[in-house]
Amino acid sequence: MxxxxxxxxxxxxxxxxxxxxxxxxxxxxxxxxxxxxxxxxxxxxxxxxxxxxxxxxxxxxxxxxxxxxxxxxxxxxxxxxxxxxxxxxxxxxxxxxxxxxxxxxxxxxxxxxxxxxxxxxxxxxxxxxxxxxxxxxxxxxxxxxxxxxxxxxxxxxxxxxxxxxxxxxxxxxxxxxxxxxxxxxxxxxxxxxxxxxxxxxxxxxxxxxxxxxxxxxxxxxxxxxxxxxxxxxxxxxEGILSHKFNDKFGFTESEIEKLALQYDIKENLINIKEWYNGYFFGDTTIYNPWSILNYISNPKEGLKPYWVNSSSNDLVKVVLSKSTADVKSDLEELISGNSITKIIDENIVMGDIEKSSNNLWSFLLFTGYLKAKEAYRKDEDIFYNLSIPNREVRSLYKNIIENWFLDTITRNNYDIMINSLINGDIKIFGKLLKQFVIKSISYFDVGGYEGEKVYHAFVLGMLISLNDTHEVLSNRESGYGRYDVMIIPRDISKLGIVIEFKKLDADDDETLEETAEEALKQIKDKKYSITLENRGIKNIKEIGIVFKGKDIYIKENDNEK
The missing domain is CATH 3.40.50 (Rossmann fold)
Incomplete structure (x- = not known):
C-alpha cells in the first residue's frame, strides 16, 4: 500500500x-x-x-x-x-x-x-x-x-x-x-x-x-x-454550487470505496460516511479528503474530528458568537439534526457577514460547515435546504457552544445546573441559572440586552449536553399552541419537562411572580404536556421562567400522571 x-x-x-x-x-x-x-x-x-x-x-x-x-x-x-x-x-x-x-x-x-x-x-x-x-x-x-x-x-x-x-x-x-x-x-x-x-x-x-x-x-x-x-x-x-470541477476537489463516493478496499477498511465504510461525507459540490457527493487520509493513515486511532481540529476556526467562532437570536434559534434546528431553508448569496462581502444572517449562512456553507441540497427558486431568489454535513462538523458546533458556556459559567456549575433541571431540583437549577444569565448578558449581547439571545444560548447548551439521554425540542406545536422548550427523556420512567419563557420590559406593570403564573397557566391551558403524555411519560414538570433585565423568577408545577 x-x-x-x-x-x-x-x-x-x-x-x-x-x-x-x-x-x-x-x-x-x-x-x-x-x-x-x-x-x-x-x-x-x-x-x-x-x-x-x-x-x-x-x-x-x-x-x-x-x-x-x-x-x-x-x-x-x-x-x-x-x-x-x-x-x-x-x-x-x-x-x-x-x-x-x-x-x-x-x-x-x-x-x-x-x-x-x-x-x-x-x-x-x-x-x-x-x-x-x-x-x-x-x-x-x-x-x-x-x-x-x-x-x-x-x-x-x-x-x-x-x-x-x-x-x-x-x-x-x-x-x-x-x-x-x-x-x-x-x-x-x-x-x-x-x-x-x-x-x-x-x-x-x-x-x-x-x-x-x-x-x-x-x-x-x-x-x-x-x-x-x-x-x-x-x-x-466555479464555486461549490457549480457543476464545473464538482468531482475534482475532495473524494467522490467511488473513490472512497476504492480506498476502502485498497487499505482494508471496507467494514468501517458506513461509519466513515457518517463521519466524513455529506458535502454536495454541484450534484456530486463529496467526502472530506483531509479527514479520510488521516483516518486511513492510522485507522487504530478511530474516527474522530481531524478536519475541524486542523485549524483554530477563529472566524467561525467570531461570527457565531456575535449572531442574533434568530441565528441561534436556527442553530438549534441544525444541532437537532434538522435542516433550515435560506437564501444563499455567493457574492459575500466578508465585512458584512455579521450584518446579515443570509451572509452568515452563505459563509458557513462555502467554508464547509454546512451542506446545501434541494435548491428551489422563488421570484429572483434561490433558496437551499442547509444542514450540518456530518458528525465531524457537528462536533465543532458542539465545541463552540460548550465554550460559550465555559466563558460564562464554570464547567462544574454548568453540569450541576443541567443535572438539577432534569432531576427536578428546580431550586438548585434556578440559583445557577441566575448566575448564568447575569454573566451571559454581557457575553451574548452585542449592542443591548436581548433576553432571546440568552434563551437560545441556554437551549443550545441543553441540546448538546443532553443529546445522549434526552430529546430537546424548541418552539414546536403541542396541544393547542407552541411551547418554548420540551425536554423528553429517552427513558420514559424519567422526568419530562416543559418550559415556558416570558420576558418583562422595565416599564411593564406585571410582577415576575404574576408573569410566571401566566406562563404555567399557558402550559396548562394549551395542553403542552400532551406530547410527553403521548410518549408514555408519567412524571412531568411544568416550569415558567421570567426574565426582567438581570432579574429572573422561576415557578414550577408537578404534573404527574
Whole structure:
C-alpha cells in the first residue's frame, strides 16, 4: 500500500516519492477548456486546492526539466490534444496559505518575503536586454524587500510582463489561497487595508493583462466582485454550487470505496460516511479528503474530528458568537439534526457577514460547515435546504457552544445546573441559572440586552449536553399552541419537562411572580404536556421562567400522571 501524503501538497513530491494520489488530473483539461481567461475556484480548506494547483503548474510549466514523466499513467494521458500542451507555457505560481498575520504591518512584511522569493524564482528575467535598467531596479527592490506597498501591489502584473518578455510567450498565473490574509485581517481588524491591497494586486495581474494566457485563483470564499475583483470581466467563478470541477476537489463516493478496499477498511465504510461525507459540490457527493487520509493513515486511532481540529476556526467562532437570536434559534434546528431553508448569496462581502444572517449562512456553507441540497427558486431568489454535513462538523458546533458556556459559567456549575433541571431540583437549577444569565448578558449581547439571545444560548447548551439521554425540542406545536422548550427523556420512567419563557420590559406593570403564573397557566391551558403524555411519560414538570433585565423568577408545577 502506498504511503499517505499527509501535509504534502506538492504534486511532484507526491508522484516521485510514490505517495497515494487520487487521480484528479483531468482537472487540467477542464481548466484549459472552460470559458473564461481567469477561473476562481472557491472550496473549503484542505480539500486539495494546493495539490491541484501544483499539478497544473507542473503540467504547463516550460521548465528546463521535462515534467512529462509525472503524468505517466494518469487519466490526463487519455486526452492527446491536452498532452500536446504539456510543458509549453511559462508559469507563475504564488500561494498565500501561510499569510495569517495579526496586523497590517506584519502582513506587509510577509508580502515582501513571499514576493522576494517569487522574483528570485524567476531571476532569469534579469539576464536579458529586453528589460531596461529602471525595471531591473524595480525587480531588485522586490528581491531585496525594499519595495513600498504600492510597488508590491503591482508586483504580480509586472512579473508576468517580465516573464512574457523573456520567453516571448504569454504566462499562466496560478494564485493559491488568495483569501487567507483577508480572513486573518477580518479577525484582527485590519480588513479594509488588506482588501485594498488584494484588490490592486489581483486586479492588476488578471484584468486587461496582455501578458496573461490563462489564470486560476483558489480560496475558500467567493468574495463579492465589487470588494476585490472589481471590473474583472474575464473572471469565471466555479464555486461549490457549480457543476464545473464538482468531482475534482475532495473524494467522490467511488473513490472512497476504492480506498476502502485498497487499505482494508471496507467494514468501517458506513461509519466513515457518517463521519466524513455529506458535502454536495454541484450534484456530486463529496467526502472530506483531509479527514479520510488521516483516518486511513492510522485507522487504530478511530474516527474522530481531524478536519475541524486542523485549524483554530477563529472566524467561525467570531461570527457565531456575535449572531442574533434568530441565528441561534436556527442553530438549534441544525444541532437537532434538522435542516433550515435560506437564501444563499455567493457574492459575500466578508465585512458584512455579521450584518446579515443570509451572509452568515452563505459563509458557513462555502467554508464547509454546512451542506446545501434541494435548491428551489422563488421570484429572483434561490433558496437551499442547509444542514450540518456530518458528525465531524457537528462536533465543532458542539465545541463552540460548550465554550460559550465555559466563558460564562464554570464547567462544574454548568453540569450541576443541567443535572438539577432534569432531576427536578428546580431550586438548585434556578440559583445557577441566575448566575448564568447575569454573566451571559454581557457575553451574548452585542449592542443591548436581548433576553432571546440568552434563551437560545441556554437551549443550545441543553441540546448538546443532553443529546445522549434526552430529546430537546424548541418552539414546536403541542396541544393547542407552541411551547418554548420540551425536554423528553429517552427513558420514559424519567422526568419530562416543559418550559415556558416570558420576558418583562422595565416599564411593564406585571410582577415576575404574576408573569410566571401566566406562563404555567399557558402550559396548562394549551395542553403542552400532551406530547410527553403521548410518549408514555408519567412524571412531568411544568416550569415558567421570567426574565426582567438581570432579574429572573422561576415557578414550577408537578404534573404527574
Amino acid at each position: 502506498k504511503r499517505i501524503p499527509l501535509g504534502i501538497s506538492d504534486f511532484k513530491t507526491v508522484i516521485e516519492e510514490d505517495y497515494l494520489f487520487v487521480d484528479k488530473s483531468e482537472l487540467i483539461k477542464e481548466f484549459w477548456d472552460i470559458d473564461g481567461q481567469t477561473i476562481l475556484v472557491p472550496r473549503p480548506r484542505r480539500f486539495g486546492k494546493t495539490l491541484n494547483l501544483s499539478m497544473i503548474k507542473y503540467f504547463f510549466e516550460n521548465s528546463s526539466n521535462d515534467n512529462g514523466y509525472l503524468f505517466k499513467g494518469l487519466n490526463i494521458e487519455n486526452h492527446k490534444e491536452i498532452m500536446e500542451l504539456q510543458g509549453k507555457y511559462p508559469v507563475i505560481y504564488l500561494t498565500f496559505k501561510d499569510e495569517k498575520h495579526s496586523s497590517f504591518e506584519y502582513l506587509k512584511a510577509g508580502l515582501r518575503n513571499i514576493l522576494s522569493k517569487l522574483y528570485q524564482d524567476h531571476k532569469y528575467c534579469l539576464n536579458t536586454d529586453k528589460i531596461d535598467n529602471i525595471d531591473k531596479e524595480y525587480y531588485n527592490s522586490i528581491i531585496n524587500k525594499k519595495a513600498d506597498i504600492i510597488d508590491l501591489s503591482n508586483a504580480l502584473k509586472k512579473l508576468s510582463q517580465y516573464v512574457h518578455s523573456y520567453f516571448d510567450k504569454k504566462v499562466m498565473i496560478l494564485v493559491d489561497e488568495y483569501d487567507v490574509p483577508i480572513q486573518a485581517a477580518y479577525v484582527s481588524n485590519y480588513y479594509n487595508e488588506a482588501i485594498e491591497f488584494m484588490r490592486n494586486f489581483l486586479s492588476g495581474a488578471f484584468k486587461d493583462n496582455s501578458s496573461l494566457q490563462k489564470g486560476m485563483i483558489t480560496g475558500i470564499l467567493r468574495v463579492a466582485r465589487e470588494s476585490i475583483f472589481s471590473g474583472l470581466n474575464n473572471l469565471k467563478v
